[in-house]
Amino acid sequence: MSAARIAIDGELNIYRAADLKTLLLGELQRSTSLEVDLAGVTEVDSAGLQVLMLAKQAARADKRELRLTGHSPAVLDVFELLDLGAWFGDALLMAPRKDH
Template sequence: MSAAGQTGKVAIDGELNIYRAGDLKTLLQGELQRCATLEVDLAGVTEVDSAGLQVLMLAKQTARAEHRELRLVGHSPAVLEVFELLDLGAWFGDALLIAPRAAAGRA
């Protein structure tokens, strides 16, 4: 069965940190192999550290390299804080973060 047209969904709850990075990397890489598009729901994330951020960045790079799509959705306040602090919205192609920044620039 081809992965074309399939959309997978993964919800990450709790901490997105070094203690969970290995398991989350395995999970996301596996889902990206299975699906043409993967939605990662971050609404339940309570903490993000650099290892957790690296897992998301690796998943995004893998998706791009394999001509697949990774969408981050449902950003929790913890995720928004880190993405805004590091100005990562555009890198991830994340409309939720790009739109408010663009509107603020016009004001």
């Protein structure tokens, strides 16, 4: 087993949740470490967030590593709103945000 990397682009929502769940859990089974690049994510809803949380829980349960990287503005908005940075345990690299 080895490390793997997946980039998610576009919407991370209910319409893609089942496919993304299959993709993430499948990669976790084949890899000891999985990096998920979220830089291309344009929208996140609760179903998309649940997929990320399920993948993180599955990784912990199997003593594997799942890292989220490249947090897009859409991802950062949801993580900040729900205060999830610490739960995922990933470094959120973000520039100071400007109020609109």
